[in-house]
Amino acid sequence: MAKGERKRRAEAALAELRKVLGLALGAARGARERAETTVRQLEFERDLRVKGLGAAAGDRELGERMADDPALRQVWDEITARRDARYARWRTDGLVGVHRLVNDEAPGAAGEPWQTWLGQAGVDPGVVVPRLWRIGSGLVEQSAPEDAFPLAVPLLDHGHLRVNTVPGARPAADAMVEALVLRLLSAFAPGLVRVHLWDVGHLTGPLPGLQPLTTAGLVVVHDPTRLDDLLAQLAGHIRRVHAAALRDQQSLREASAAAGRRVEPWRVAVLFGNGERLPDEQYQELNRIARTGPESGVHLVLVDMPLTANSPVETVTFTGPEEATSSMTGPGVVVTPDPPPPASLVNLGATTIAAEVLVRRGGPRQFADLLPDTLGTASSVDELRTPVGFHEGDPVEVVLGDATPHALVAGPSGSGKTNFLYAMLGGLAARYAPSELELYLLDFKEGVSFAGLTPGRKDPSWLPQARLVGVNVNTDREFGLALLRFLTEELARRAEAAKRQEVTKLSELRQADPGGHWPRIVAVIDEFQALFAGRDQITQQAAALLEDVARRGRSQGIHLVLASQDIAGIEAFWGKPAVYDQCTLRIAMPKAKRVLVEENTAALSLPRWHAVVNHESGVAHGNEVAHVPDSSSRGTFDKLQRDLWALLNSPTPRLFDGAHQPELAGAADYAAPRGAVLGQVIEVHDRSAAFRIEPVPGRNLAVIGTATKDALAVLESAALSLGRVYGPSECEFQLWCPVKALNHHAEALATRLRVDGHDVEERYGEDIAELTEPSSLDRRRFVFFFAVDAAAHLLEHKPDPFTESGFDRLRGLLKKGPSGNVHTFGWWRGMGRFKETLGFGGMDDIGGWVALDVQGGELNTLAGGQIVDWSPRPHRAVFFDRTTHSLPEVLIPFDTTTALEVRP
């Protein structure tokens, strides 16, 4: 082998050796590097775990390390691969399912981005309600951003939302709530969602973007200091909806489905607290609302307001300025509120909805809006119900029924009490025909004039349901008493009928006796406290009767509406708690005091033409504030009355006007008298006091007093009515009048009687003293002796000591005359003269008397020793018939002008 070749082989062997050595060196280094890489990777994994996978994903330093070191990236990739393997089912089933679910259950404004709905008023009638409402998005921790899914919560008809914040998160929470409220408002036809805003820290209220909605009443901002009122309002609403559901035997949802539209708007109260628990009472009330509200369409959105867990509430808890967790998603899911719409668009959207509401309402509500589509078709079997005003465009009703049998209405002068009563009466009359409702209306103090409800000279119509209208009853408390007496008699009649039918309530009686006439009766007594004005028998009787009607009226369908202008009306109840307590329906006009419970001050801040309607005995949670439309101007109630009058048949209501003397010619009892008609009795029905004429001792009548016009009216009424009872062949009249100034009255009476064919003898001079003898015939003789006292000088005359004086003979006439068909109607202008005329024992011969301006104390001896409770007042008299009366009764002398007229 050549030397060169050997050298080359040696060098090759060296190279081979170097290679082997290089491999050994490389393997040693590689082993070291691999071990060190393992350490780095494990330490990196430890760092990742310390950081958390979610946080690590966004961590810049870790990201840089991974970028610099593929071995570390490998660690990350391995972990995320394991994670992705675990979450594979969530991604394929869960994530897709959530998207699909929210898409289906949160349609339209409930779930879509604001760009598709903000600025448009909804048209949905609210029968089908989205089950979920989007408020943001969620992302499972460690997920990729593209795996975000919508966060939606149940709300309307199902639950509430509670939001807890941390410092710095309030703006995001506000924006989230505002967006949610906008979704609610935009999802349905305007008006179907009402929002109440309350913020413990803001006088002007939270969510300023929604302010335009306040003008339409869709958003109401509440005073930070008046949370009580708001909670009471919500609680009251829940009670009312619940009561309606019980009554109608269907839930609000069912009722809405049946009606094809939401029948009661949702109330969403958005309350911003400060994280502290409310005072006990408010806290408990809030929890009650939370538990029971959803069924009644009342929902809470609570921001930093603690609440117990036992109510259907979903929670969003902010953990940072823009991040939160949610009870809907559970742990491990990061919730982010949706980006809020631009403020200008929020404002525009709110303005659009508000404008749409105003357009739909068609301006302020009017009296016509209180009326039903068809008049007089409702049934009063169970109750009487009518709207009397509106709250935020919705009708506010009053109900007279089992739960609220009687009403108490209070409001100072000028507060709109009259208007309210007209609104209520109009609403009732428009709904219930006379067979379903009868009205008895009484006004004590000229506060409310019900006179227009009866036929007048200009307007012949009357309110068909009105059976009695009493006006100007100022001093005639007896009339109020008479009404109460009538009502108790009607109560007794109904109770008896119910007993016969073996039922207890009016509704049952009407079912058992469908052919019977059992309307509900509403008795309105304005300034009712006048009934209790004196310490007398009227007050005692009125109190007893009122309590009786108040207690028993409920079951028999007799309802009282007691109205008062001032505090005196309420004070009148002191000592009569039964009446006050039974008036569970309270109506407070602006500034009305005490009609609501002491701590309920809602009436103090009421604007004009508004009323607090409270069916809960005045407790705050029963408050419903109503704007009462103008119901008393021309073209409102009067038009309704004319329409009803033309539509419904009904008898003319009785009008009792205390300021006007009733006409004898118009009196029912004058048309077919049963005796000597003396005057109108103060009673519910048109009844006259009549003095019975029988041929028995004592059937003479005395009129006592100086009130000439009234005394003449009594005598004229008696004479004219007797002239009707008895034909010319059955009676004759003698008119004696010693007072020249009064002669023409006697002459006019005589003329009128003669026109009717009667024989009349007139005496104006000394012939009066001749008196008359008992009639021997069947023909009765009626002696009307005007101003007996003025004939004293004639009657005293005694030709000699052994002959009888005129007085003696007059006593004899009074004593023996009646049994001989001679009846004397004498008028004495003073009690002393009267007693002097009768002498000792002569009182027995006066069977009846009518006292005019004579004090009650002077009359005691004429009434069998009873105390006569009577104080003289103009154009009023008191009548006592010893054979029929236990107590004297007040009567109103008739106006005889028409009856005396002689027509050619």
Add this chain to the structure above:
Amino acid sequence: MTAIPDPASRYKAFLGLAHEAAEGFREEEAARAAKLGSRIHEAGRAAESARKSEKAVTEEINDWWREVHGRMNKAKWSGPSPRPVADPEADPDALDDYLADIMPATAAFDSALRKAIWPRKVQ
């Protein structure tokens, strides 16, 4: 008939899949995390051992090479020969094999060198 759950319940049921996954992942990772400390410790020891091993191998090979290089330099015709460098292609797991190859390779080199400088005696 089973009533259809309400949407909120269905929503939460879907999220249940995420929670289930999270739970499984959390358990798995927790198990790993529990061992991580001891693994780091062991890896640290292994790395230390590898560093020592590398150092020892390097020193030994350097010495070895110096000796081989010295023998090579006895040949008058030999030129400069660079030191062996770590071969990045080397398999760390084959270190022992590489080390075992050194002796035969050295023997082969010695034999080739002897023949190349023959008859001069190689010491």
